[in-house]
Structure formats: C-alpha cells, structure tokens
Amino acid sequence: MSLVGKKxxxxxxxxxxKDKTLDFNLASYTGKYVIFFFYPxxxxxxxxxxxxxxxxxxxxxxxxxxQVVGCSIDSCYSHAAWLNTPKSKGGIEGVTYPIVSDIHxxxxxxxxxxxxxxxxxxRGLFLIDKSGTVRHQLINDLPLGRSVDEVLRTLDAxxxxxxxxxxxxxxxxxxxxxxxPTGEGLTEYFG
Numbered sequence: 001m002s003l004v005g006k007k008x009x010x011x012x013x014x015x016x017x018k019d020k021t022l023d024f025n026l027a028s029y030t031g032k033y034v035i036f037f038f039y040p041x042x043x044x045x046x047x048x049x050x051x052x053x054x055x056x057x058x059x060x061x062x063x064x065x066x067q068v069v070g071c072s073i074d075s076c077y078s079h080a081a082w083l084n085t086p087k088s089k090g091g092i093e094g095v096t097y098p099i100v101s102d103i104h105x106x107x108x109x110x111x112x113x114x115x116x117x118x119x120x121x122x123r124g125l126f127l128i129d130k131s132g133t134v135r136h137q138l139i140n141d142l143p144l145g146r147s148v149d150e151v152l153r154t155l156d157a158x159x160x161x162x163x164x165x166x167x168x169x170x171x172x173x174x175x176x177x178x179x180x181p182t183g184e185g186l187t188e189y190f191g
Contacts, residue, residue, distance in 0.1 A: 008034075037069070042078045
C-alpha cells in the first residue's frame with residue numbers, strides 16, 4: 001500500500017520528548033516538512049544506530065524546516081527508559097526529537113508498515129510535505145538500516161522541485177543539474 005500523494009493518516013498518540021510525555025499528532029507540524037519513521041522495537045540492535053544517526057543530522061533537518069519524528073509499538077515508559085540508557089549500553093540517551101508510542105499498533109497499521117505476524121513495525125519512513133501530503137515512502141525489512149544521508153538528499157530534491165519547478169534526475173544532489181519536466185528538458189539535460 002503506497003501513501004505517496006495522499007494525505008498523511010490522522011492519529012493522536014503519546015510521545016516522549018526528552019524527559020516528558022506529551023500528546024502528539026502530526027497536524028501540529030503543518031507548515032513544516034516531517035520525516036516520520038518507524039522502527040521495530042526499543043532496546044534492540046539496528047534501531048539505536050538509526051535513532052542516533054537521525055539525531056546526529058538533526059540540525060541539517062532543522063535548517064530545511066523539517067521535523068524528525070520516530071515511532072514504535074513500545075510504550076512511553078519503554079521509550080523513556082531507553083532515552084535514559086547511555087549510548088554505550090545500547091540506549092538512545094541524547095535523542096531530542098519526539099518518539100511516538102504506537103502501543104495499540106493502529107498507527108503502524110494505518111501507514112501500512114505493521115508486520116502482522118510479529119506485531120511490530122517494519123522500518124518505514126515517510127517524507128511529508130508542509131501541507132500534510134506524503135511525498136516519499138521507503139519500507140525496509142527488519143535487518144536493513146536506513147541511510148539518513150539519503151533521507152536528506154530526498155528532502156533536498158523535494159525542496160528544490162517546489163522552489164524551481166524542475167525535476168531531479170537519478171543520483172541528484174543539492175547543487176547538481178536538474179531538468180525541466182519536458183522532452184526538451186530531458187534532451188537538454190543529456191546534451
């Protein structure tokens with residue numbers, strides 16, 4: 001099930017931000033880009049590497065008016081405990097963006113990333129534009145960690161397209177040549 005081109009599913013949940021549990025919904029980020037990603041479970045192995053990788057690039061996302069939000073099927077209590085566990089012990093201490101609790105698994109199901117047989121989420125990632133439309137989605141199987149640099153590149157491509165109306169070819173990076181979305185634009189690009 002692809003959500004690309006559709007409005008982001010609406011939900012209300014609890015999220016942990018640093019040492020606080022708050023009411024959360026994505027609608028509060030209208031006017032910003034949102035990187036909303038799912039990970040399988042707290043206190044696991046690939047997951048903390050991803051959460052720290054997003055934290056390490058958080059300033060880059062903020063420069064682009066983008067909010068990073070993580071989500072798993074764990075409780076807020078589990079999220080809080082993991083946030084209080086040092087990185088050297090497999091924890092995510094130092095992560096400052098919201099971590100949503102999907103304890104009822106309804107959010108993962110709405111986004112099409114729930115692995116029914118295990119009751120956990122695949123590594124789903126959704127780039128949501130400023131109006132709440134999903135513009136990119138990527139779903140990895142459990143053992144495959146994501147590239148945060150690729151997420152930034154994709155966000156840059158969306159921003160470039162919105163600002164210039166041009167499209168971004170394969171392997172495009174910020175500052176590289178883009179093209180007009182026409183036959184002439186393609187000819188000029190390859191010319």
